[in-house]
Every structure is written in C-alpha cells, then in structure tokens.
Amino acid sequence: MIDQGVTAALAAHDATRNGDDSHTSRTGVRRTERVARECTYQDFMKYQPVYFKGTKGVVELTQWFERMETVFHISNCFMDNQIKFSTCTLLADALTWWNSHVRIVGQDVVYAMTWTDLRKKMTDKYYLRNKIKKLKVKLWNLKVKGTDVTRYNQQFQDLALLCVRMFPEESEKVERYVGGLPDMIQGSVVASKPKAMQEATEMASELMDKKINTVVERHAENKRMFENTSRNNQNQQRQENKRQNTGRAYTAGSGDKKLYAGSKPLCPKCNYNHNGLCTPKCYKCNKFGHLGQNCRSFECVNPGSNQRGNGTGQGPTCFECGVRDTSRRTAQN
Template sequence: MAPKRRTTRLKPETTPAATAATTTTVINAQLQAMIDQGVTAVLAARDANTNGVDSHNSGTGARRNERATRECTYPDFMKCQPLNFKGTEGVVELTQWIEKMETVFRISNCSVENQIKFSTCTLLGNALTWWNSRVRTIGNDIAYAMTWTELKKKMTEKYCPRTEIKKLEVGLWELKVKATDVIGYNQRFQELALLCGKMFPEESDKIEKYVGGLPDMIHGSVVASKPKTMQEATEMAIEVMDKRIHTFADRQTENKRKQDNNQQPQQQH
C-alpha cells in the first residue's frame, strides 16, 4: 500500500501575501501618523514665529501690551517732574500746580487710585500742614479715597477765595494792549482767562473780550478776519501788528532819507 502524502496547508494569515499586506498597512498608518505630527509641528512653529514677529517687529504684540498695562510707580510719577505747592502764591500758583499735575497724570499713566496719594506728596509748607490736618480729621481711608476733582475743589476753596478771583476778573476786563506789545497782552490775557474761566461760557465770548483789548491800529483787521478760535485771533493780532510796525519803520526810514537829501547843499553850476 502506497504511503500517504503529507500536505502542509498554510494558514491564510501566515501566507506571504497576507504578511505583505499587513506589513504595508502598518507602514502606511505609521507614515500617516508621522505626516500628521509633522504638519502639526510646522503649524505650531509658524504660529510661534508669527507671534514673535508681531510682538517684536510690529510693536503690537505682547510686549507692547505689557508696557501699556504696567502700573505707574511713585518713582515713575516723580520722573515727570510735578510742581510743588506751598499755598503762598494764591490763585496763580494753585492753577499752575493743577495744570502741571494733570499733565503728569497723563504722561505717567498714573492710576486713579494713586492720584491723591502721589499728588499730595508734592505739598509743602502751609499746604502740607492743611492736608495733614484734614487727614487727621477725616481719617486716612476717607482722605485717600477722595477723587482728584474733589481735591481740586477743596484746595480752590482754601487757596482761591472769591475776593481774589474778583480782583482778577476786574483786571481782565480792564486789560488792554500797552503800546504795541501784543505778545505780552496775549500772555497776560491767557493767564487771567484761565483763572477766571467762569467769565467765558463760550469760546466766542473769550474772543470778543480779547479783540476788544486790541489797539485801534489793528482792531479792525482782526475783526475782519472773523477768528473762530483764540489761537486764530492771537495769531492774526501778532501778524497784523508786525506788518504795522514794519510799515511804520519803513516810512520812518524813507522820511529820514528825504530829510537828509533836502539838507544837502545844492551844487553850484
């Protein structure tokens, strides 16, 4: 009897073709995962570079935001050179102190919470005594919780009595140009107008009073220019006065030349 042949049947999953297919599928999956990871990394790097360019080159990124939101410290405030106030010069001194203080608030980005604390550190002499007395009376918390507007009102009531303001208002109404000194008139008018702000509810009221103090030699020309702002009025007054002065000087020179010519002895023929 012939011996039986032994046949070896390969399982489907172990055939060379199946093995190759499985290997290919694994490789493709790994490759796709690597591609996805690479794309993600590239996008992340691009975003990081873009943010870096915006913040460092264009100046509109995180660095600028950090500067803009940085809190103003007392040294920062003092670097802006606020004025001291002693309370001895009346309205003029107080007005200058307030104007300078508000400018310092703006350029130092001083927070509202620190305005009273920092500004009152510039008080000296009688003004400092007045403030310390007030702090003792109402307490630290209430005193330093005061707003800047409230502090200005209290200090105006203390150092700008109505009698002094009244004197300044009279001086403003009587103010006129002396000779041809328009520049001096402009400076004094602006100072008094600032101190007596309630006199001029509208800009047109201030312009009317200003023009009224100009001399006849330039008054008509300035009125004819119909200035809409104080700056236009003052600039026109200076310009017209300069022309009048130059014209007068030229006439003086011409008259002198004619007089010199007439005084020369005539040549004998």
Template sequence: MAPKQTTRSTPVTTTPAPIATTTTLVTNAQLQAMIDQGVIAALVARDGNRNGDDSHTSGTGGRRTERVVRECTYQDLMKCKPLYFKGTEGVVKLTQWFKRMETVFRISNCPMENQVKFSTCTLLAGALTWWNSHVMTVSQDATYAMTWADLRKKMTNKYCSRNKMKKLEAKLWNLKVKGTDVIGYNQRFQELALLCVRMFSEESDKIERYVGGLPDMIHGNIVASNPKTMQEAVEMATELMDKKVIGPL
C-alpha cells in the same frame, strides 16, 4: 600530464530575515489636533522670546496684539518736574502750579484716580499743613476720591480770598494787549482765566472776552474769522500779529 583543474566555490548569499513593522493608523481628527498643538507651542515660544515686546504688524493680515500701557507711578510723575507750592507765593504762582501740574498729568499719562494723590505730594510748608488737616478731617479715602477740578477749586478758595478774586476778575475784564505784545497778553489772560472760572459759563464767553482785548490792527480779522475755541483764537491772534510786526516772509 593534463593540467590540474581547480574549482571555484560559489558564494552563499544570505538573505536577512524581514523586520517586523508596526503600522499605526492616525485619523484626520488626531492629525489636525497634533498640528494645532504644534502651532500653539510655536506661538508660545515666540512670544516668550520677545521679552514683553508688544509691537505688532498691521495691514498685512499678521497677528496683532494690543499695546499694554504701563500705569504711571509717582516716580514717573516726578520725572516730569512738577512745581512745588508752599501757600505763600500768591495767586500767580498758584496759577502756574495748576498749569504745570496739568501739563505733567498729560506727559506722564497720570490716571485721574491718582491725580490728587500725586499732586498733593508737591505741597510744602503751610500748604502741606493745610492739606494734612483736610485729610484728617474728611478721611483719607474720601479725600483721595476728589477730582483734580475739586482740588483746584478748593485751593483757589483757600489761597484766593473773595477780595482778591474780585480784583482778579476786574483785571481780567479790563486786560488788553500792550502795544504788540500778544504773547504776554495770551499768558496773562490764561493765568487769570484759570482762576476766574465763574466769569465764563461757556467757552464762547471766554473767546469774546479774549478777542475784546486785542488791538484794532487784528481785532476785526479775528472777529471775521469767528474762532470756535480759545486755542484757535490764540493761534490766529499770534499769527496775525507776527505778520503785522515782522511782515510776510
């Protein structure tokens, strides 16, 4: 009996129907616009994540942003610990108030338009009464339009009488270094010079008077060096006196 023959059916392969596709043409201008929008969005997101950090790079071609300086407030100024003035402390204390306030202005970056407004908040007792009377007489707007130099002059006229000013000018004119105490001389000279502004129409006049009060052991050296500013003259005198007293290191 012949073996039974089996037949294998051929599988049917089904080809999926083609998917219709749509091709959108983008012009070069549209492509560039999309790129630009993406770049702008990325920069905005980055700046937002920086939380106001305005640090920047330089010298590398990177994007540079300007640093925004926060305006000085009255609280900022008071953190620098200015002195208070009552009007009864005398000329020396008034001078110290002037000097300390100018230092505070620099430390706190106090703008010129706020210097009078903020500094007069440190006046107490009789000085505050005098200032309030002035504000009422002149008007608040006109008063706070004053400059710091105007206020300093007004307070000098108020708390340093003409007789006192003459005495101070005489003291400044005759002031000399005691022994080798140049540091003490520097401080006293600057205190008096701050009040006796009428004595020196030029910086060179102040330098000449300062150098004139120095002792012979350093006077000639300072004259020969011909300092151009008070700061330069003070630094020279202090350094030379230290070398005379302590000797070379």
C-alpha cells in the same frame, strides 16, 4: 470619545499659546497683549511736576492743576496713586494745610479721594471770592499796552482760565479779547470774524508784526532822508563859506588901503579925503606941511633925480624938487 479628547487637548493648547504672546492655532496671526506698567514715584518725578506753596493765590493753583494733569497723562499714573504723588509736591503753607487735613480725616480717607475731589477742595481753599472778583475786573479792563500783543495774549488766557464762568460761550471770550486790541489792528481782526481764541490770537499777532515792520521801515526811510538833507545843507553852507573867504582874500589882496567910511570928500589932487585945500608936500623930503623952497633938509631924498649943471656955476638943480645942490659949488670954490 477619542475625537472629543483630541478637540479638548487642542483647545487647551491654543489657550496656552495665546497667553504666551504666540500665534493662534487657526489664523496664524501673532497676538500681542501689552500690559501697562505701573508708574512709580520715581517715574512720576522724572517728568518734573511743579510745586505748590499756596502763596500766590489762584494763578499759582491753576498752573499747578494744569501741570499735574499733564504729568498724570504722560507718566501713565494710575488713579490710585494720583493723590499720593501729587500731594508730595505741596510745600510751605499748602503742605501745612494738607497735613492738618490728613490728621483730621485720616490717611485712608484722604488717599481714597479722586483727583476731582482734591481739585474741588483746594479750589474752595484758595479761590477766594474777593480775589476772583478782582480778577474779573482786571480781565474786563485788560488792554494791549503799546504794541506788546504777546504779553496781552498771555495775560488774557491766564485770567480767562481763572474766570471760567465769566465766558460761557467761546464767542463771548473772543469778543472780549478783540475789545482789548489797539485801534490799529482791531478793525482788521473784527473783519476776519474769528470764531475761536486761537484764530483770534494768531490774527492779532500777525497784524501787529506787520504794523511794527512798517513803522520800522518808515522810520529808517525818514532817517535816511533827514541825513541826506542835512548833508546837502552842510555842503551848500561849506561852498558858500568858501566863496565868501575867496572874496575876502581877493579884496584884501587887491589893495592895501582900507576903504574910507567917513563923510569927507575925496580930493582929486592928492587922492585923500579932506575938506578945503590940499596940505602942501615937500618934494625934497617927501613930508607934508611945507614946500620944497622952505625945506631945511640938506639932501634930496629922491634917488631918481636927474642932476646936471645949469652953466651958472651954482651947482646942479634937481628936476624933481627944483633945489640946487650948493654943496658942489662950495667944493669948487
């Protein structure tokens, strides 16, 4: 009886110590039991869930679903509070619709719903068939604009998420994605045989970046070549103009006479272009039209003339023009 009483006391003591996060009686290992703390509404809102107005259709609704499920996970929100907390983010038309539904079925019924039930009800409300059909057509005709593969990836993933039933298999989605890529990278992506969307998008982005870098480098090289060619042409033109200006200056400085452009022959006697005999020139006054013996000028304009008497008493004679100086004879008389 004593042994049974001691055994029972030890068992009770061990049970009490295990509940107090202590060591076990036999193994000596510390046993920790963590109890998850209940998520409050303030804890839930700290993770910034998005709001839903119901004005942008299926795209807005899909984004709201994804963000809400992420907040549920990281905030450790219990299933009993998921409907209460998530419906607090409804605004505008979506809030009006939800309040009407609550008045019809009652709060006990709506808050007893699961998150799956709420998703289905809101999908039936905002996933209109005609809009889904338009989105499917848009997804099927979606292609890369220019070289913006990043935007194409985002649009394709958003539309594929909305049109889940359009691609039952991952391979079908990859095939449609590759079909919208430009020809410059489509063949390389097909050759790599991607099996998942992530692999296909990463390959397409990497190939497009390489193509863009190649085009940029080629453009820069062509620009440098064009600038060098233009600079060389300018230097050649500048040197040619300099040579022409030098030739003009040399021609202008070598003689004051302008070249004769007429049809009259050059006279070897007077070195002028004319027809017939030379026009007579007076050696006394250096004028054309008369000879020295008929000159009426009283003084000889040739300062270099060597004057001397001829012994006749009639005055010296200019050896250049042949005219006697009669003024000296008059003075002697």
